[in-house]
Amino acid sequence: MGASGNYRGTQTSLYRDRTMSLVEIEDLRVSFRQYGGAVDAVRGIGFTLEQGESLGIVGESGSGKSVSCSALMRLLPATAEVSAARLRLDGVDVTKADREDLVRLRGRSAAMIFQDPMTAFDPVFTIGHQICETIIAHRGTSKKQALDEARQLLERVEIKNAGDVLGYYPHQLSGGMLQRAMIAMALSCRPKLLIADEPTTALDVTIQAQILQLIKDIQAEFGMALIMITHDLGVIAETVDRVLVMYQGEVMEQGPVSQIFDAPQHDYTKQLLASLHAGFEASRGEERDVPALELRGLAKTYRIRRRSGLFHKYADFQAVQETNIVLPRNRIVGIVGESGSGKTTTGLMAMRLTEPTSGQILLEGTDISGLSAEALRPFRRRMQIVFQDSYSALDPMMTLVQIIAEPLHIHEIGTAREQSELALDWLDRVGLDRSFASRYPHELSGGQRQRVAIARSLILGPSVLVADEPTSALDVTVKAQIIRLLKRLQAEMGLSILFISHDLSTVKSLTDTVVVMYQGRVVEEAPTERIFAAPQHPYTKALLDAIPVTNPRDRRLRSFLSAEQIAAATPRYTTKDTGTGPHADPTLVGIAPNHRVEAVVTA
Secondary structure, eight states, X not given: OGGGOEEEESOSSOOOOXXXXXXXXXXXXXXXXXXXXXXXXXXEEEEEEOTTOEEEEEOOTTSSHHHHXXXXXXXXXXXXXXXXXXXXXXXXXXXXXXXXXXXXXXXXIEEEEOSOHHHHSOTTSOHHHHHHHHHHHHHOOOHHHHHHHHHHHHHHTTOTTHHHHTTOOGGGSOHHHHHHHHHHHHHTTOOSEEEEESTTTTSOHHHHHHHHHHHHHHHHHHTOEEEEEESOHHHHHHHOSEEEEXXXXXXXXXXXXXXXXXXXXXXXXXXXXXXXXXXXXXXXXOOOXXXXXXXXXXXXXXXXXXXXXXXXXEEEEEEEEEEEEEEOTTOEEEEEOOTTSSHHHHHHHHTTSSOOSEEEEEETTEEOTTOOHHHHHHHHTTEEEEOSOHHHHSOTTSOHHHHHHHHHHHTTOXXXXXXXXXXXXXXXXXXXXXXXXXXXXXXXXXXXXXXHHHHHHHTTOOSEEEEESTTTTSOHHHHHHHHHHHHHHHHHHTOEEEEEESOHHHHHHHOSEEEEEETTEEEEEEEHHHHHHSOOSHHHHHXXXXXXXXXXXXXXXXXXXXXXXXXXXXXXXXXXXSSSSOOEEEEEEEEETTEEEEEEEEO
16 A cells, blocks of 8 residues: 555444544554564554534644654654554545545645654645645645635634745744744645644743643634643643553553543543652852853854845844853753743853853853963863764764773773763663663664763763753653763762753752843842742743743633744833944843843943
């Protein structure tokens, strides 16, 4: 069956019955043929879905969530073996459907929003062309009608410059805009069922909240059924009526969303919910006079080349404005903000992996901002970094013990035997068995790779660790494990950690202080508990309002601040040498102990 997989159904004929449920799945089993045997991905699951109902399928990566819905749409590869006692979509037996039936089902009966819209769109065609192509193929309208409807759909998903976006290519849109365009394309055939497969995983917290609200509004307006596939229980609490909990290809528990959250029955469900309610615990250890790391007036400006007719013009882009951050010893400071806020650039400058345009970096009182590469080498032992993408950060040609021992080899510490033994000890410390020593990165899960990355960063015994989004791509239970690991190692080693993240729930459970960055500058700084209890800056309030609820009882209609509203309520920098008299510069003003907020001071 080519890309549709090998389907073995028990039904003897294609059957339609409009009185039946929109989705009927009974004893669905999916396995994938591989060298040396088959891998069972889905093991006898079953559920139904009525028109207009919303169902959440939750579980860790590899639990079979996406495979189950791909089987329903016949989108599995040829290596898949699929069987089911019943597999029906909109009255059609999917196991017996021919090409024409599948064309009708995909688009009219059900449409899918994928996790990564960049790979779902064809990069060589415009957004308008791809949406119009879908409308024409399924509904037979003229090109002019399709183009007009595509523009209306983009406006419906709150893309304001819809006429312009029709002519854009996928790479010209941000992640949030591209996900909105993906939703518009899914709605173009007015499907009865919308399947959203991890639609917000890679998005900032404010964009995630907007996309979830948009999906709920559209579902209500069009009367569609919804299947929300996710590993984020906060997303489930926000959006669905009923929940299906999966683990290792099987259904662990299912029921109304309120019952699952208030009275879970299965131990695995209880474990998932426990990871959602991780509590704050202050860091232990004494805080000394000299900070572990101090950033003074740190700034980064990039020279950007832009085309202007036949020529090019150059302009300065200030990625990070003058930033002051103090990381005390034995403490964890979180830097939060959306993509483009300058938080990662700040972390890389603190490590001297990106050279600052101006400012000072003080490591335990010593200014290292002007040191040469050779002079900086001894300081490298005292400051390390954990990157967001552990897969690209680990050498695929090295075994785990070689990867972890590599810093010892670079700094010429110990013999080869001693280096290997210490690397094995660190495998133990980060919760991996010593038998993993000869494995390669591709043989590990995302959480296991991140543990290896942490071991490699800490084997030199640094005093400062910069952790750049180390949990953003991880499942909720694995994320909780990594947080507990970092907290334990921080207490054992007296580490000072600069934790960079857009995940505010993680920041709340891990950090002692939070620094909020917006458009390249710090707009608020306060102890973690205070900033969550009493945020002052409009941007901080917008970030906190966007956090998904932890119980469906707490659902609320959100009033999102637009970028324009946040900008209007945020102080602006003005040029000092305009000759127009006084100027207004935002500066951080103390409003409570250790709580500073950006305000305007007129000079």
